Amino acid sequence: MTQLLDPAPAASPPPPLVGGPRPPGYVADRTLRVVAVLAGVMVLVILGLIVWVLFDNSLDWIRTEGIGSLFSLTWEPSTGRYGAGALVVMTLMVATIALVIAVPVSVGIALFVTEVAPRRFRLPIVFVIDLLAAIPSVVFGLWVLRQLAAPLADVYASVHDAVQGIPVLERLFGDPSASGLAIMTAGIVVAIMITPIVTAISREVFATCPASQKEATLAMGATRWEMIRGAVFPHSRNGVVAAVIIGFGRAVGETIAVALVIGSSQRLTENLFDPGDTLASIIANQFGEASGVQRSALIGFGLVLLVLTIVLGIVARTLLRRANRRLGVEL
Amino acid sequence: MTAPSAPLASTPAPSVLRARKGTGYRRFKSGVATTAIVLAFVVAAVPLVALVYYIAEQGLQVFSWDFLTSDLPFSQRSVEGGVGPAVVGTIVITVGATLMAVPLGVLGGIYLNEYAGRSRFGKLVRFLSEILTGVPSIVMGLFVYTFWVLRFEKQTGFAGALALACLMLPVVIRTSEEMLRLVPHELREGSLALGSRKSRTIRTVVLPHALPGIVSGALLAVARAAGETAPLLFTIGVTTSANWHLFRGTNTALSVQIFGNANSPYLPAQARAFGAAFTLILIVFIATALARIVTVVYTRRVSGKA
Numbered sequence: 001m002t003q004l005l006d007p008a009p010a011a012s013p014p015p016p017l018v019g020g021p022r023p024p025g026y027v028a029d030r031t032l033r034v035v036a037v038l039a040g041v042m043v044l045v046i047l048g049l050i051v052w053v054l055f056d057n058s059l060d061w062i063r064t065e066g067i068g069s070l071f072s073l074t075w076e077p078s079t080g081r082y083g084a085g086a087l088v089v090m091t092l093m094v095a096t097i098a099l100v101i102a103v104p105v106s107v108g109i110a111l112f113v114t115e116v117a118p119r120r121f122r123l124p125i126v127f128v129i130d131l132l133a134a135i136p137s138v139v140f141g142l143w144v145l146r147q148l149a150a151p152l153a154d155v156y157a158s159v160h161d162a163v164q165g166i167p168v169l170e171r172l173f174g175d176p177s178a179s180g181l182a183i184m185t186a187g188i189v190v191a192i193m194i195t196p197i198v199t200a201i202s203r204e205v206f207a208t209c210p211a212s213q214k215e216a217t218l219a220m221g222a223t224r225w226e227m228i229r230g231a232v233f234p235h236s237r238n239g240v241v242a243a244v245i246i247g248f249g250r251a252v253g254e255t256i257a258v259a260l261v262i263g264s265s266q267r268l269t270e271n272l273f274d275p276g277d278t279l280a281s282i283i284a285n286q287f288g289e290a291s292g293v294q295r296s297a298l299i300g301f302g303l304v305l306l307v308l309t310i311v312l313g314i315v316a317r318t319l320l321r322r323a324n325r326r327l328g329v330e331l
Numbered sequence: 332m333t334a335p336s337a338p339l340a341s342t343p344a345p346s347v348l349r350a351r352k353g354t355g356y357r358r359f360k361s362g363v364a365t366t367a368i369v370l371a372f373v374v375a376a377v378p379l380v381a382l383v384y385y386i387a388e389q390g391l392q393v394f395s396w397d398f399l400t401s402d403l404p405f406s407q408r409s410v411e412g413g414v415g416p417a418v419v420g421t422i423v424i425t426v427g428a429t430l431m432a433v434p435l436g437v438l439g440g441i442y443l444n445e446y447a448g449r450s451r452f453g454k455l456v457r458f459l460s461e462i463l464t465g466v467p468s469i470v471m472g473l474f475v476y477t478f479w480v481l482r483f484e485k486q487t488g489f490a491g492a493l494a495l496a497c498l499m500l501p502v503v504i505r506t507s508e509e510m511l512r513l514v515p516h517e518l519r520e521g522s523l524a525l526g527s528r529k530s531r532t533i534r535t536v537v538l539p540h541a542l543p544g545i546v547s548g549a550l551l552a553v554a555r556a557a558g559e560t561a562p563l564l565f566t567i568g569v570t571t572s573a574n575w576h577l578f579r580g581t582n583t584a585l586s587v588q589i590f591g592n593a594n595s596p597y598l599p600a601q602a603r604a605f606g607a608a609f610t611l612i613l614i615v616f617i618a619t620a621l622a623r624i625v626t627v628v629y630t631r632r633v634s635g636k637a
Contacts, residue, residue, distance in 0.1 A: 025530065025531060026528075028528065028531065029528050029529055029530045032441075032533065032534075033446060033529075033530075035438055036438050036439070036441045036442035036446055037442055037446065038438075039435050039436075039438035039439040039442055040447065040452075040453070040456040041456075042435060042439065042500070043459050043463060043500070043501065043504065044456065046463065046497055046500070047459055047463055047466075049474070049478065050470065050471075050474045053477050053478045054470070054473065054474060054477070104371070105371045105374050106371075106375075107371075108367060108368045108370070108372070108374075109368075109371050109375055111368045112368045112369060112371060112372045115368075116365060116369065125372060127623060128375075128376055129375065131379060131619060132375065132378075133555075134551075134555065134558070134615050134616065134618075134619045135379070135382065135558070135615065136557075136558025136559070136560070136586055136611055136612075136615060137558070137559075137560060138558070138560040138586045138589045138590050138593070138608075138611075139382070139386060139558070139589065139608045139611060140382070141593060142386070142589055142593045142604055142605070142608050143382045143385055145593055145594070146385075146389075146593070146601070147385050223357050223358065223360070224364070225360055225361035225364035226357065226361065228364070246465065250465070252467070253466070253468070253469070253470070254467070255467060255469040255561045256469075256561050256586075256590060259590075260593055260594065280469050280561075283469050284469060284561060284590075287473070287476075287564070288564070288565060298473075299477060302469065302473040302474075305467055305470055306466060306467075306470050309462075309465045309466055309470075310462055310465075310466075312465070313461065313462040313465040314462065317461055317462075
């Protein structure tokens with residue numbers, strides 16, 4: 001396409017006008033090209049700098065226990081133990097709770113927009129979900145902390161009573177914290193916060209399902225649900241998986257709302273109703289007062305988060321690209 | 332920061348066929364599924380309404396012109412004072428970030444769509460900016476703190492703006508590229524055929540055509556950036572009086588004030604947190620609505636012409 005548009009290849013030097021004046025607009029052409037390329041290069045520079053700077057500053061932490069710092073379960077700055085293990089596990093717990101709640105809801109909304117809702121309601125629905133995405137993390141945190149935490153504590157208490165004696169659930173839903181600040185609470189907030197992005201991606205994926213396939217199932221006498229299951233889902237499997245992975249990445253990195261509602265406890269627990277901390281929330285809560293190795297450890301946590309989100313991002317993009325290539329759509 | 336969702340441009344044409352009602356069990360199953368799908372939307376809308384209602388109810392109790400302009404009190408217990416410096420800080424830092432990220436982002440979009448095409452480097456840049464979109468905002472805060480604040484040993488509004496700009500850049504690049512891609516090739520070819528140079532074509536034909544979309548995307552990015560807390564937490568410091576200087580002195584922001592006061596045991600501080608939260612929601616919603624209006628007006632204009 002570009003070749004077609006370029007009258008004279010902009011990359012090659014202008015026609016040999018030895019000693020003569022440069023054609024009008026030559027300087028402007030070159031300048032815009034160079035500036036635009038530089039803007040593109042900035043992305044590489046920023047990403048590279050982030051990785052390098054974080055790695056360089058977390059060396060003190062990495063040296064304390066080597067690779068073991070990543071897996072050690074003890075975070076005790078007072079005794080010089082800076083293990084990331086417990087925080088990694090609790091981060092995954094929060095993200096998993098968030099996904100379990102958010103994915104069915106998001107897929108439901110996406111189907112509502114693409115397959116069920118009347119045409120003229122679609123834009124308003126998308127707008128409502130966009131508003132949800134626009135609400136700042138810290139406001140979510142404030143809301144849950146001040147209004148939702150106390151009633152949630154009661155709910156946790158009754159759930160705890162209800163699962164007494166059931167082997168695994170008894171451990172997962174143990175004694176709730178009185179304040180309602182818990183891993184579960186953090187998971188619920190994060191679920192609300194990742195719903196818009198998972199919805200947006202699923203919606204785009206569902207919308208690419210060819211009308212011919214849907215019409216084919218309908219022509220066979222399918223009900224709406226049979227059409228969705230028979231035509232829309234098989235078509236969008238990769239895309240929805242990518243949406244889930246991207247949502248997972250966001251959940252892992254969610255910081256401020258989690259920092260406000262998770263209760264800040266670094267002891268590993270299997271009880272979802274206990275306070276905890278995540279890689280991101282501990283940075284927000286402790287970095288300001290930290291120094292020395294503790295500060296280096298927190299920067300190291302940032303690096304762990306970064307690497308995790310980059311890997312998840314690569315996997316998700318590859319899946320999306322594959323899904324789109326099969327459809328013959330250039331992403 | 333969440334990438335704004337694209338407008339519903341790609342929805343396929345309405346189907347002529349309608350779903351059968353089915354009979355018995357099949358009909359029941361389809362009914363249950365449809366109900367669940369509708370419920371999913373309700374489940375997501377309820378927190379939105381509840382949150383906005385609660386924050387507005389609490390925030391309006393302290394919200395006033397005085398609240399928006401008076402200095403922050405020195406003590407959390409004080410009933411006096413407002414969040415003036417935080418409003419100033421949010422404005423200064425967000426504008427600073429926008430001035431850095433939007434021009435650079437639009438140029439990046441121009442590079443990707445007008446120059447890079449399917450070249451390998453273009454693909455790499457496109458891929459990395461998608462990856463950069465997913466980097467958690469707290470990581471940006473840590474990065475700017477270690478890279479900038481530690482080096483110059485001072486927290487400034489500019490450091491915060493730098494962190495926000497890093498967050499906004501990939502979003503602006505992606506929306507710009509998408510909007511530029513929607514510009515019909517005939518326009519470019521027409522301009523080039525008339526003898527315009529490529530730079531002139533981009534400046535006078537391509538950019539103006541894509542401008543509403545780019546503005547709308549940039550507005551959404553600004554709205555998201557204005558509400559960010561994590562990148563500012565360690566980079567801008569604290570202040571109790573308004574600081575309009577981006578480069579000089581420490582600063583504060585609405586989001587940071589909310590974070591600091593949310594956990595406070597003192598009621599006046601909590602009230603200030605709610606007031607600040609209400610202000611922030613107001614700013615963010617107005618920017619989001621503006622973005623939506625720009626999009627709607629623009630699509631109407633385009634489809635009217637076609």
